[in-house]
Amino acid sequence: MNHQLTIKILLRKISFLDITCSLHFAGTCCSIDMSSYEKSDVAEREVKDRGEKEENKDEEKGGFLDKVKGFIHDIGEKIEGAVGFGKPTADVTEIHIPHISMEKAEIVVDVLVTNPNPVPIPLIDINYLIDSDGRKLVSGLIPDAGTIHAHGSETVKLPLCLIYDDIKSTYIDIQPGSVIPYRVKVDLIVDVPVFGRLTFPLEKTGEIPIPYKPEIDLDKIKFDKFSFEETSATLHLKLGNQNDFDLCLNDIDFEIWLCDVSIGGAELSKPTNIEKKGTGFIDVPITFRPKDCGSALWDMMRGRGTGYAIKGNVNVDTPFGPMKLPITKEGGETRLKKNKEDGGDDDEDEE
Template identity: 75%
Template structure:
């Protein structure tokens, strides 16, 4: 073999070696690309499956479970929906109730619970409005008024990846500042009379000074003539007390005249007598049921005699 053949062999070996190395680089590069594609696909699928989003929330209702002359108990209901695959903590709830930009009440509820994964929860926020505090602060808010309100709620949640978020909510409405009805016992009409037992009808005048109607359901009362109680009763009575209006109601009572002393005789002689009337009325209103006190002290009434004109006062 001539010496001129050797370079040819060497060149072939080098080329084969280089070709093998190129093939290895291609195989290595292809493997890495496949790994990258695989990781990217897995990431996209994880992102699709485990994607985190902001919870949805809405004030679904404002209820007044209890209201009287002194305060109103209010419950604000907030529905929160968690679209995430893990529970999220409801860190704080800030709330404010104002009227025409003036604060009526505010507060903070810390550590308000947890919203389940892919779930929803109704959170109830109890609030109490004390009317004396409101009337002392705002002179133009008077008993009998209806005032507009706005509920503002900030929900603070902690969502993985997204971090701490604040969800602001609002709801508007109206709430009353109740005023107790004024009551008068105008006259007493005897149905049957005896010293042992007398049945009479009390003619009552009720004035509703509120800016809203009262639907009377139940009246319970006790009556004194002079210093003597002639009794009372609870009466289921249906009547509509018009807003800013006067209504008349007749209620029965049974008593023993011989127990009264001079009060009854003053009435029989037409002098009239002092009386006291106390009780409560259960009413329906546009804002819910209420139990309102009624009272009259130091009034004067008279006996309704047979043949008197019913319209006579």
């Protein structure tokens, strides 16, 4: 009985200690939680107060900057109104092709720039690009392009150059004789008081040819007057135009060789139009001395064919402007023929 009573008393003490410890621990936790909450609340209030102060400072600073910007803007408008500053204008008015040869095309772009300001404005840089169907043909930069006078307009000429070998080596589908579309893009950069640097993007489109030299053949040679000292004859030339545009032949400058002997040059008697992908015939009078030709002339007069060569140039008008194109023929063969009144046969075929 005594042992049982002792055990019961011990169990009660242990339970009491457990309850006391639990209450003490709970109180401590509550104390800690309350303290943390109070500190967190204070920190939040401090952050909030600091944020409000910074916002007030930013508002004050922003308001000051806005006032300064507004003041500068107002001053700028007053200066512009009083002095008469304004934005210049620019436009591509025309594109010229002053020179086209078998090697290159020279292009001049006319840009009209109008300056409404009371002071000259400098053209700082001009960037240019020529492309065809999105493919770059040529590009570059022209620095310090000049100055536009005050209260005036001026046409700025931009000289550009297309090298055909560069184009054909880059784009193999662009063949001689074709006509390709192009677009010229120009960025005109000027420096204007009050406004600062301004860039004017400009562009214009058109077409440009890739010329092909005419094919030439000596169809016939006919006597008009014959003597050993001087003989006049007419050269019947056949010209083939392989271009996608017409050629109006205005002048021809060439030299002709018979059996490696030069008999001189000739001039065109009248202009001739040759349609695109077509053939034309021209008569060219020539005067030469038979005694300078050696045996070659006598062989031709006996009805024997003889070799000939032609080298020179033709001056033609095209829809794209005048061109000077080369003409060459080597290894050809022809015969001299007399007029009907001299006993010749005009209808005889050439050998």
